[in-house]
Amino acid sequence: MMWRSPHRHEQNYDVIVCGGGAAGVGAAVGAARAGARVCLVEKYGFLGGAATTAQVLAYCGFYQQGAKPVAAVGGVGAELLASLSKYGLDTTPFCSETTGNWIVRIEPELLKLTMDDLLVRHGVDVQLHTRVAAATRTGERIEAVTLAGMEGRWHAVADAFVDASGDANLAMLAGVPYRIGNREGLLQATTLPMRIGGVPPEVSIDRPALCASVARYNEGGEFPISRSDGGIMFRLPVSSDIWWMAVDLPMAEVSSRCFTAMEMKGRAMANDYLHMLRKHMPGFASAYLVATGPQIGVRETRHPAARYEMTLEDAAQGKTSDDAVARAAWPIELHTQPGRPTYTPLGGAGYFHVPYDAISAAGIENLWYGGRVIGADPEAYASVRVMGTAFATGEAAGVSAVDYIESNHLRNARTVANRLRANGAIV
């Protein structure tokens, strides 16, 4: 028998990105296009973030609210949509029946493939099945991260880092202080989206029948449904499966114990609701659950300290900034009560600016944020967290990281914005 010793090695990069969701993909491609050697680290075996880990199958934030879809995100996000179209997905903006917002419906398997392709094409070193497990810091700089993968633990050294983990895992490991939830520590509700097959394509979704089914279920059902309007339900492209959001659960804390309880209860609820649909909805008699997960959809966890926190006023007034690096165009969508989202439109020209300091970590000079970890108060967060905006803030973070390295550690929002515009981003 040949015994082996644990394999240890160290690797050097310019930029390391933690997380392979919309923000991480935006950051990695943005940095790679700017000429950096980039490593993207993702704990699952595929990219996509909430779109593929939680079946969140609609991209929001690519377009402003209004009678016609006006683009708010370009750059890497737009390139991804164009690549998805080449794979045969119809990415035409679609106006959501229940909210009146413009969304792009996605197909998760095509998304995984398209993201793989995009990152490989840009020369990013993608490390799937790998988790950022520790960070080494000297004063106000992160020097390296410890990665835990199939081969055990190893070290990756870089000049600059992007936290696109959604949960602020890198910032937390590097010792950045964070807030959990809103001002009172309350977290937005979680949802387990359901993907339902077995409903013939010619069956249209009968909204009054859905509302009546929910009302009937709520008379004695074990898990009353909060969405009296029937919740968001539409047909998915390619498969024609039904996508439904109705399994809503409050989230008490950020812990594996709490996640376990929510996942288990969520699956029981999904099963119950499926039987309700089969019994009461016209055309749903043979419906079955194609998929949930792999994990429950988590809207909110940690908010790490940033150099600037965008506010409700910024969003409500549609505030613009000379130091802008991205636009946020989704209305303020709060899920304080499970299953009862509220929407508040943005002011000004229908978007507000994300300033450079909102994507910059407080107290660490070489860490940037992309996606739902950027600096925002609870209301501004309820707008900026969506995936379209996450592509834009992620790309801004990746380009900021490269600009910082190339300018000998200077921080200059204007040059970052110019570099972003040169690559087709909308600032």
Ligand SMILES: Cc1cc2nc3c(=O)[nH]c(=O)nc-3n(C[C@H](O)[C@H](O)[C@H](O)COP(=O)(O)OP(=O)(O)OC[C@H]3O[C@@H](n4cnc5c(N)ncnc54)[C@H](O)[C@@H]3O)c2cc1C
């Ligand atoms: C139920 C629900 C419905 C939603 N509806 C919509 C919607 O319709 N449209 C929309 O645009 N947005 C929607 N959102 C919001 C949106 O999905 C998220 O806010 C968005 O995905 C944030 O993007 P992100 O890239 O910042 O993070 P994520 O998508 O969460 O991606 C983060 C990635 O980082 C990885 N990661 C985390 N920690 C580590 C680590 N230590 N090491 C390695 N990898 C790590 C994760 O596995 C994940 O892949 C919804 C969210 C939920 C929960």
